[in-house]
Amino acid sequence: MTTNQGKKAVIILSGGLDSTTCMGIAQAEGYELYPITFDYGQRHKIELENARQVAAHYGVADRHKVIQLGFLKEFGGSALTDESLEVPDMTKPKPEQASSADGAQESEVPITYVPGRNLLFLSIATSYAEVTEAEVIYIGVNALDYSGYPDCRPEFIRKVEEVMALATRVGVEGGPIRIATPLSEWTKAEIIREGMKLNVPYHLTTSCYNGQEEACGVCDSCRLRLKGFAEAGSQDPIAYK
Template sequence: MSAQVSVKRAVVILSGGLDSTTCMGIAKEAGYELYPISFDYGQRHKIEIENAKQVAAHYGVAQRHKIIKLDFLRDFGGSALTDDSIDVPNVTESEQTDEIPVTYVPGRNLLFLSIATSYAEVTGSSAIYIGVNALDYSGYPDCRPEFIHKVEEVIELATKVGVEGKGIKIETPLIDWTKARIIEEGLKIGVPYELTTSCYNGKAEACGVCDSCRLRLKGFEEAGAKDPIPYL
């Protein structure tokens, strides 16, 4: 009689962007069965949802891909990504201030991780992968290691699996990587960057000048690779 093989499962918070797609590839390489989850929160760059669908299909898990609507974040506004009255900053504007960028969406990662925890518990997943990065996005309070550790503590207290001592680990493999290293590691494992988007302006062709585009282009340049997506 053959021994039963234990299946490792992981929820991946998949935006359709470069970082979250790299996390998807890393989770796959680590031997996890993937359960991607994406959020339609009224973001200006809603096109990323279609990219997330393509990434999920690429990894053969489209049937497990959950897309959750959080319309109230657009109702709340308060971010350049959810409020059309606030402009997405260009390179010059974003480099002139040390304040938290206007592209920060209040409570976004806290909400995402809470909902991902529910999906993880239902699917029997032992890990949640999220592509937070404290190096390139140091202005975002919900991308810091301290935040991730506190959420893990809450998960342990607030879930059945946590009380039973099994737990759910939040995996943040990119948290202290440069964009160049993220791309280098992703290319090694065949991450489909041609299916991703990073532009905050949400057009079919990336603008090339918003913070997110700038960081992406710089990362590809430093990695010695060509970005496969189209730019204006």
């Protein structure tokens, strides 16, 4: 991997598998780590403690910022922020997808999508990066496993980078902050294999949308994680119901 000794990276750290893998990759590439986590009233609030443990594992607890964005819970509109909406159980049959007038199936954004979340996260991470003089922001978006999320697409990331270059001092001075999405085109198994090579502490992470001490094993995120570990030929180190 490329060495970047003395350079800094902001990592959007949720406490989940993907963002923690980004921590491992950024460290392996030689960056000083500056993690940032967002408390947005998520149902799976347990991930905040996981993020703190991950930051401590990498020796950067003193740089770890936890930012309050509780208004996202007030807005609702997602099963992750609105308790009246259920997180889908992926072991149950799905209802038939709606079709348009010409019979074509309409694309469906999952109910676990949080409106504007990654746009907000990247905006605030940009502020942290500019203040700390970090040259890059790592975010664990994945266009394969989460193709239904509009704010995980590569074209979204490219457009945000363009705005960052226009909206920051470092951008107009010719040194724009980059967004690194190393996991974007990897399968979950490929992510896990890479993380295991880098000794990423997966035992400190959680992926469950239901936010229980023991992962539910039936939500979309749990199922993808379990499938990834199985395909990687490894045992998931966290507890499941």
